[in-house]
Amino acid sequence: MEKESNILLLCHASTLELGRKICSLKVENCPKIKLHEEVSWEKFPDGFPNLFIQDVDRCIGKHVVFLGSFHSPKVIFEQISLVYALPRSCVRSLTFILPYFPTGTMERIDTEGQVATASTMARMLSAIPLSAMGPAQIMIFDIHVLQERFFFTDNVLPRLQSALPRLLQELNKLKSENLNIKIAFPDEGAHKRFRDHFDGFAIIRCIKKRNGAKREVSIVDGSPNNCHIVIVDDLIMTGGTVNECALLMKKSGASSVSAYVTHAVFPADSWKDFLTENHQEGRAALDNFWITDSIPHAREISNHEPFKLLSLAESICRSLHKLILV
């Protein structure tokens, strides 16, 4: 008989679909994770949250996991309120899955007066109260720079994960079709962050200069000539970095160009500029654009060519069993 799960998953309204997927998966020798769907995310007339966890006693003594999403400042307060409240419900342990750490790029100060909001966010998360087994674990995927872990205090345990193993599964399938694939990093940040994941692949290293809204990308090492190029980056906003890098690869002789980002942020619907059906001059046509579901709107985006979704569900499910060790 299957053991009853000791892990209970609660979701923000925007992450329920991913939560259902995680709970439908089975990891060998581990009980399925149980979904607790009964959280209401209502608002009072003034817009402030009116939250309620039904049957909250089911959390007592359980390893409680909250799957959140800080894709907009508007949804942060309600989720922080829930996460701060959960340890008071006598949970055995608390894990906060925050696939995308939104302020991540605002981690450096190059002019006095700038405010590093990544540090503010880490401080807010560091205030999550202890549970019976100790500090809350915070699972984040492909944070902008690994040093951001030091913004958190010892009150919580940041668990920095990567979605790249999922991309590698896709690339190995393409490799078996004898395609000559090379990985292009559009800037120094991406190269530093991800180069170690691509053993066995030739690398094209680029540098990027920001000039207002423009991104200027140039190649430092490697040649894309006659190769299938996959541009790899942590996140996309306006799309300028990926687009400039893709145009450069094509100009330098690439036979095809695809792209991958873990976090499809795409403010103001900028993803539409990449649609195969909207192709315009000055835009590079991409064969594939792989994204993950770290941000809820990625699921909708991936219904349109050339986007393809690589779900984090399996990786989250495996990590939870490993981190919680039931």
Ligand SMILES: O=P(O)(O)OC[C@H]1O[C@H](OP(=O)(O)OP(=O)(O)O)[C@H](O)[C@@H]1O
């Ligand atoms: O879609 P876009 O509007 O172009 O923005 C996305 C880019 O911004 C960030 O890098 P950043 O420019 O901060 O450089 P870094 O990674 O080298 O720190 C990110 O890593 C992407 O490369």
